[in-house]
Amino acid sequence: MASSGVQTSRLRFVRDLGLLLPAAALVLGPVGFLAWMGLGGGIGDLVVRTHDLGILPTVGRVFLLAAATTLMAAIMGVPLAWLMVRSDLPGRRLIRWLAPLPLAIPPYIGALVYQIVCAPSGSLNAILTWSLDLPPDSRIVSIYGIPGAAWVLSLFCFPYIFLLVAGALERMNPSLEEAARAAGMSRWTVFSRVTLPMLRPAIGGGGLMVFLYAWADFGVVSLLRVRTITTMVFDYVQGTMDWTIPAGLSVFLTLITTAVLAVQLRFLGRGRYTQVSSASRPIGPVPLGRWRIPAMLFGVLVLLCSLGMPLGVLAFRASRLSVSAASAFLSQQSSFIGNSVWTAASGATVASVLALVIGWLQARHRIGRGVSAMFQVGYAIPGTVLGLGMVGFFHAALPWLYGSPIVLILGYLVLFVTPAIQGTGAALAQISPSLEEAARGLGRGPLATFREVTFPLVRPGLVAAWVLVFMLCMRELAATLILRPPGFDTLPVRIWIHTMDVGPVPTAALLALVLVAIVAVPWLALVTFDRAAYGVGAAQRTPVTSSSGHLAAESPRAAADAQPEGAHAVPYRS
Amino acid sequence: MPSRIVLENVTKRYRADLRPAVEALSLQVEPAEILALLGPSGCGKTTALRVIMGFEAPDSGCVRIGERVVADAHHAVPPERRDVGMVFQDYALFPHLTVGEIVAFGLRRLCAQERRPAAPRTLRVCELEGLADRYPHELSGGQKQRVALARALAPGYPIVLLDEPLASLDADLRGQLGHELRRLLKKSGRTAVLVTHDQAEALQIADRVGVLRDGRLEQIGTPEEIYHTPATRFVATFVGEADFLPGVVQADGVHTEIGVLPGGHSFRGHTHVDVLVRPEHVGVAADPAGQALVTERRFRGAGILYEVRLRSGRRVRSDQPSTHNLPAGTRVSLQATPARVVAFAALPSEASG
Numbered sequence: 001m002a003s004s005g006v007q008t009s010r011l012r013f014v015r016d017l018g019l020l021l022p023a024a025a026l027v028l029g030p031v032g033f034l035a036w037m038g039l040g041g042g043i044g045d046l047v048v049r050t051h052d053l054g055i056l057p058t059v060g061r062v063f064l065l066a067a068a069t070t071l072m073a074a075i076m077g078v079p080l081a082w083l084m085v086r087s088d089l090p091g092r093r094l095i096r097w098l099a100p101l102p103l104a105i106p107p108y109i110g111a112l113v114y115q116i117v118c119a120p121s122g123s124l125n126a127i128l129t130w131s132l133d134l135p136p137d138s139r140i141v142s143i144y145g146i147p148g149a150a151w152v153l154s155l156f157c158f159p160y161i162f163l164l165v166a167g168a169l170e171r172m173n174p175s176l177e178e179a180a181r182a183a184g185m186s187r188w189t190v191f192s193r194v195t196l197p198m199l200r201p202a203i204g205g206g207g208l209m210v211f212l213y214a215w216a217d218f219g220v221v222s223l224l225r226v227r228t229i230t231t232m233v234f235d236y237v238q239g240t241m242d243w244t245i246p247a248g249l250s251v252f253l254t255l256i257t258t259a260v261l262a263v264q265l266r267f268l269g270r271g272r273y274t275q276v277s278s279a280s281r282p283i284g285p286v287p288l289g290r291w292r293i294p295a296m297l298f299g300v301l302v303l304l305c306s307l308g309m310p311l312g313v314l315a316f317r318a319s320r321l322s323v324s325a326a327s328a329f330l331s332q333q334s335s336f337i338g339n340s341v342w343t344a345a346s347g348a349t350v351a352s353v354l355a356l357v358i359g360w361l362q363a364r365h366r367i368g369r370g371v372s373a374m375f376q377v378g379y380a381i382p383g384t385v386l387g388l389g390m391v392g393f394f395h396a397a398l399p400w401l402y403g404s405p406i407v408l409i410l411g412y413l414v415l416f417v418t419p420a421i422q423g424t425g426a427a428l429a430q431i432s433p434s435l436e437e438a439a440r441g442l443g444r445g446p447l448a449t450f451r452e453v454t455f456p457l458v459r460p461g462l463v464a465a466w467v468l469v470f471m472l473c474m475r476e477l478a479a480t481l482i483l484r485p486p487g488f489d490t491l492p493v494r495i496w497i498h499t500m501d502v503g504p505v506p507t508a509a510l511l512a513l514v515l516v517a518i519v520a521v522p523w524l525a526l527v528t529f530d531r532a533a534y535g536v537g538a539a540q541r542t543p544v545t546s547s548s549g550h551l552a553a554e555s556p557r558a559a560a561d562a563q564p565e566g567a568h569a570v571p572y573r574s
Numbered sequence: 575m576p577s578r579i580v581l582e583n584v585t586k587r588y589r590a591d592l593r594p595a596v597e598a599l600s601l602q603v604e605p606a607e608i609l610a611l612l613g614p615s616g617c618g619k620t621t622a623l624r625v626i627m628g629f630e631a632p633d634s635g636c637v638r639i640g641e642r643v644v645a646d647a648h649h650a651v652p653p654e655r656r657d658v659g660m661v662f663q664d665y666a667l668f669p670h671l672t673v674g675e676i677v678a679f680g681l682r683r684l685c686a687q688e689r690r691p692a693a694p695r696t697l698r699v700c701e702l703e704g705l706a707d708r709y710p711h712e713l714s715g716g717q718k719q720r721v722a723l724a725r726a727l728a729p730g731y732p733i734v735l736l737d738e739p740l741a742s743l744d745a746d747l748r749g750q751l752g753h754e755l756r757r758l759l760k761k762s763g764r765t766a767v768l769v770t771h772d773q774a775e776a777l778q779i780a781d782r783v784g785v786l787r788d789g790r791l792e793q794i795g796t797p798e799e800i801y802h803t804p805a806t807r808f809v810a811t812f813v814g815e816a817d818f819l820p821g822v823v824q825a826d827g828v829h830t831e832i833g834v835l836p837g838g839h840s841f842r843g844h845t846h847v848d849v850l851v852r853p854e855h856v857g858v859a860a861d862p863a864g865q866a867l868v869t870e871r872r873f874r875g876a877g878i879l880y881e882v883r884l885r886s887g888r889r890v891r892s893d894q895p896s897t898h899n900l901p902a903g904t905r906v907s908l909q910a911t912p913a914r915v916v917a918f919a920a921l922p923s924e925a926s927g
Binding site: 432435438439442443445452453456457 | 663666670
């Protein structure tokens with residue numbers, strides 16, 4: 001900061017290179033490996049072989065699934081957000097609390113739950129056959145297939161849209177709507193001509209996050225027997241040692257994801273019209289009138305399907321086990337739980353520390369952007385692909401590392417450092433450089449300045465980032481399945497294998513409950529702490545992104561650039 | 575305790591392809607003096623301050639504080655070892671510390687015996703008693719400004735730098751706090767350099783004012799010198815309101831359209847010059863036979879600013895007490911009574927005035 005010159009610029013170059021090279025190796029290594037393997041036999045060969053596999057119908061199927069998921073998530077998320085922010089719906093505060101919570105339930109656990117509910121002999125079919133007076137063994141509802149998968153994915157992804165739209169609604173300057181009313185528009189015209197267009201970036205951003213999540217999903221589609229590109233890749237990895245087809249498919253998947261991301265960037269690049277009004281007056285809620293009861297039913301139904309019922313079903317299913325059987329089973333599984341916790345904690349720690357360094361360089365020196373862009377590529381790659389690429393790459397490049405849990409932690413790092421960078425970056429961006437300069441002027445060197453000023457200010461954001469990455473690592477399934485060393489199972493892997501092999505048995509439900517608890521508890525603690533902090537005004541002196549804001553913006557893969565302007569700079573505060 | 579600050583030929587450029595932010599700047603701030611660096615945004619005044627503070631290193635030239643060279647083209651003492659206090663434009667109060675802790679932040683190097691009374695003493699000097707347990711977000715703008723000043727004063731550094739210290743305050747607070755700032759700085763007896771784009775602020779607070787333009791020092795002097803005898807047209811127009819009237823230097827003074835003004839002796843006879851006329855030095859009187867016409871009348875509360883068109887078509891402004899009321903369109907005669915006549919060589923083109 002103080003002096004420039006030849007020496008420092010050379011130092012900077014070395015530092016940049018020192019950061020960039022490992023990052024490039026971690027991200028581009030696996031991708032490059034896959035490209036090399038997949039395209040090694042020439043593009044024509046690959047096209048023929050993948051065509052024989054039915055690649056085109058598969059792409060169509062996945063596209064349909066992702067589109068249906070996005071549509072359903074928007075139908076759930078947008079009205080719920082509007083009802084919470086703008087209407088006089090009773091229980092709005094409860095929605096504010098509950099609606100983000102489905103994010104804490106991994107969608108594949110949702111799939112497990114709906115397998116239980118919609119099983120041929122399950123309760124839903126039993127009720128339906130009984131009420132419709134049909135023969136007892138006729139199956140009316142099946143969760144398997146595209147509609148079921150879209151239903152499950154949308155239920156556990158809609159909070160992304162909900163949070164972004166609610167945030168945009170809260171930041172929207174009420175004067176705009178008042179001006180429209182003053183210009184003689186009716187309430188409905190105001191909504192369709194003013195409010196909705198202003199929400200477009202939020203809806204678009206959230207929608208693309210959901211779309212990409214569904215597009216790259218492995219857990220739900222594998223459990224619900226939808227054949228997608230990710231399951232094709234996985235089947236090949238399991239079955240053969242032939243790299244060409246899975247690698248080729250992976251390259252294909254990555255290309256399409258990148259294309260969607262590029263569209264998303266353009267879309268959002270143009271759509272920057274979120275009005276941020278700092279001290280806006282609270283706007284009077286819109287009276288719902290006779291729509292009150294339907295609106296309440298809608299809210300209750302969405303939250304019941306995405307939150308209440310999954311937890312209830314899991315608990316009920318697990319309660320089939322006797323206490324002694326349950327504890328015996330859990331102690332038998334405790335090593336896997338331990339594996340999950342320590343790899344997730346290590347991944348979160350490494351990612352947070354790296355994010356702090358990159359975030360600081362980004363905020364203060366406008367460099368480190370290359371590194372951050374590099375990791376965004378990692379964030380955009382589907383977990384299945386990254387897992388496969390890393391296995392191949394490490395097997396070839398660093399065989400002594402391959403087969404140790406360190407590869408798993410590195411995989412988590414590549415996958416999830418981006419949300420951590422965004423979290424700490426947002427916190428750092430709010431720390432004015434003059435604060436650090438003031439400390440320098442008062443006799444502190446660069447290190448003391450960091451310790452006494454920068455770090456205390458960024459700490460809440462760092463904690464939030466850690467918790468977020470911990471959650472994401474804890475629930476990671478697709479990459480873990482491929483990356484884990486032989487015999488090294490994590491909780492999601494156990495749940496998945498269990499359910500794939502023997503169906504949604506009580507022990508799987510019990511494990512799922514444990515996973516949900518481990519994921520949800522730190523997050524709830526963080527959210528609660530955050531809110532408590534806002535209550536006493538402490539958060540105003542430590543301006544950081546609230547945890548729900550992180551979740552909103554950053555959880556799914558490739559959400560990196562999904563938020564409209566200010567979605568993390570101006571945190572969604574619930 | 576206060577030290578002298580000397581800048582010798584300091585040049586700083588941020589990018590090779592841009593003109594220097596500060597070019598060959600030389601100035602000297604005497605012990606216990608308050609110097610204001612005044613100029614429009616982008617004139618390099620903040621860069622000059624950051625060079626003194628040590629946040630930027632000069633490309634050439636040398637900065638001395640007291641007897642010590644703190645920066646030249648080859649080495650720069652880092653800011654934490656310069657013993658210079660600074661008040662930032664946004665105040666940069668640490669949001670995670672209380673007022674007491676913020677003020678005590680710079681006291682680490684003092685021994686415990688000196689440290690204990692230092693913070694309360696500074697709080698008292700800056701009239702912040704009772705606020706020691708507040709956090710920055712619980713303070714008003716004026717209080718924040720005083721905390722920022724107290725933090726810069728507390729370590730007892732001989733020099734305080736202030737970057738636009740009043741810019742983030744409301745306009746009505748600014749005048750009052752400017753006066754207070756001067757009083758506190760004088761009370762503390764430090765050498766101070768203040769950067770501002772507001773001429774009223776500079777004239778009010780500083781002992782001397784340096785006017786910067788495009789990285790170069792146009793003039794440095796007391797507020798009176800700057801206002802009454804500006805060295806360049808830029809200084810004349812940037813500080814106060816100014817009109818220029820063409821004239822010719824004769825033995826008895828400068829002959830202009832509104833009469834003969836005494837002065838212009840530094841020019842040779844018959845030289846064409848432009849004379850600086852400030853509105854408060856132009857008297858207007860209703861005169862049906864007058865050659866000038868009131869074209870615009872701006873009521874400003876305490877006074878009325880008239881814009882008057884001369885026969886030649888040139889415009890001159892006149893500041894009159896608000897009781898002296900002439901409607902627009904009145905024929906008037908003018909009388910100029912400048913305290914000191916300042917004339918500049920006429921511009922080659924006839925674009926002046």
